[in-house]
Structures are given as structure tokens and as C-alpha cells.
Amino acid sequence: MNRIHFFLLMALATVLVCGGCKDNSNPFNPDASTDTDADTDTDADTDTDTDTDTDSDSDTDTDTDTDTDTDADTDTDTDTDSDSDTDTDTDTDTDTDTDTDTDTGPDTDTGSDTGTDTDTGPIMCTLGTYSGDFMILTQLDFSALAGYTSISGDLTVSCPLCTDLNDLICLTSVNGYLWISGNDTLTNLYGLNALTSVGGYLLIENNYALTNLNGLGALTSVGGDLYIDHNGALTNMNGLGGITSVVGGLLIAYNDALINLDGLGALVSVGDYLLISMNSILTNLDGLSAITSVGGYLQSIWNVALPDCEVCDLLDQLTSGPTSIVAHSNLDDLCTPVPANCP
Secondary structure (H helix, E strand, O other): OOHHHHHHHHHHHHHHHHOOOOOOOOOOOOOOOOOOOOOOOOOOOOOOOOOOOOOOOOOOOOOOOOOOOOOOOOOOOOOOOOOOOOOOOOOOOOOOOOOOOOOOOOOOOOOOOOOOOOOOOOOOOOOOEEOOOEEEOOHHHHHHHOOOOEEOOOEEEOOOOOOOOHHHOOOOEEOOOEEEEOOOOOOOOOOOOOOOEEOOOEEEEOOOOOOOOOOOOOOOEEOOOEEEEOOOOOOOOOOOOOOOEEOOOEEEEOOOOOOOOOOOOOOOEEOOOEEEEOOOOOOOOHHHOOOOEEOOEEEEEOOOOOEHHHHHHHHHHOOEOOOEEEEEOOEOOOOOOOOOOOO
């Protein structure tokens, strides 16, 4: 054994004896520090924490979302609603009604009405003069005069079920008389709005639903007598505001709802008689304030709510006529002062 081997063996023995002792005097100790701290720290820290945490959290979440939503929306509603409504509105109504429909509004009936209804829409005033007399007894009869502007003869309207005169909207003159009587459901005279003259007499009587005379506003003269009587619902003369003269006589009688004569404010002269009688609630004659001439006689009788002084005042304003005066059975009163010419 040579020397080198000897020293090696000695060193090995030292190691075996001292273990991990730190000998600062050992020349083979690389730490040449002279630290004399005999650190006897025997902390043989056997902490074998090899962190065996085998966290196998491989998150085997197998939620493969196999949601096999088979909602294939089998709703087979193909909405084949082809509107098989075969309503072709063939309306074969063979209504031979020659009603010319005076409705002046636009006919919006877009149906395929194959009926013979001759609805012509607005009335065209192009037919001129109707020759002869004409009598209206039903609502349908009016249509025969639709479009005519005058009548050479007489016109009678006596229709218990008629509700309007609209088909006469073109009529401007009646050369004969105009008789409006016995119309139980007629409430006004609209339809005669264009009428300006009546050559003969104008008689308006026995129309029990007639509340006013509106519709005669264009009328300016009556060639014969003007009769307004037995109209139980009539309250005034409104509608006659254009009349300035009556060539014949003026009769106002048996109108049980008549309160005043308003509406006759333009009347200046009556060629023959002026007769006011049997108007049970008539209270004044103010509506005759413009009249100055009565060619025949003046009579006021049995107007039980009309004071006698009203008659006296009417007589005072006349500058011509009358030839005779009859006034009695009206409401008694004392006129102070007593008007001149009072009977």
C-alpha cells in the first residue's frame, strides 16, 4: 500500500466516524471558514413529503351534451289556408227596383252584385221638365221624378209611409199646385231645397209628424193660396223665410203645437185673405212683422192663447187693406193704450 492509498483510507474512516461532521480544520473541507459555531443542529429533517398528491382530477366530466333535441318541429301546419271561401257574391237578386238611389255619396259597393239594381249614384239634374201631373203615393214613386228640374202640371205628395223627399232635389218649379198632405212619417221637407216657385197653390196639411218646414228655404213666391193646417207637431214657420208674397190667400189653422209664426219674416204682401185660426197655443204674431198689405179680409179667431192686442198691433202696421176684419174668441186682454184700428 502506497502513501496515497493510506491517506485515502484514513479519510474514508474519518468520514465514517464523523458522519457529516463539519471539521473546520480538515483541509479537505471546501469551506475554509474558521466558523467555530459547533452547530449541532440534528434536525434530520426526514420530511419525505414527496408531494404524492396524485391529483387525478382528470375532470372526467363526460357531459358530452348529448342533448339529442329531436325537436324537429314536426308542426306540419303548412297553413294551406287557401281561403276556399267561394263566396263569389253572385247575388242574383233580380230586384227590378228602378230605385235611382239619390244617395249623393260615392257608391263604394265593390261586390260583384249581378242584380239588376240600377243604382246610378248622385242624381244628375239633366232631365228638364216633366210634362203633366204627377202623384206620389209610395217612396218608390219619387224615383220617377229624379233628375227633373220642373213639372208642367200639379204635384201631389200623399204617402203615409214616406220618410223623405230626397229624389226631388233637382226640382226648381211646379207650374201647377203642390199638395203635400197625409204624410204620416215625414218630419221635414228636405229634398225641396231647390224649389223657388209654385205657380198654383201650396198646401201643406195633415202631416202629423212634420215638426218644421225646413227644405223650402229657396221658395220666394206662391202663385195661389198658401195653406198650412192640421200639422199637429209643427212648432213654427221656419223654412218659409224666402217667401215675400202670396198672390192668393194665407191660411194658418189647426196647428196644435204652433207657438209663433217665426219664419215668415220676409212676407210683405198677401193678395187675398189672411186667416189665422184654431192654433191653440199660438201666443204672438211677431213673425208677420214685415207685412204691409192684405188685399182681402183679415181674420183671427179661436186662438185661445193669442191676446187680442196682437191682432190690433198687426192691423196698425198695415198700409193697404184689409177690406174687412174679424177678430174674436182669442185671449181677452186690456190693451193699454188701445191700438188704433183695433176691432
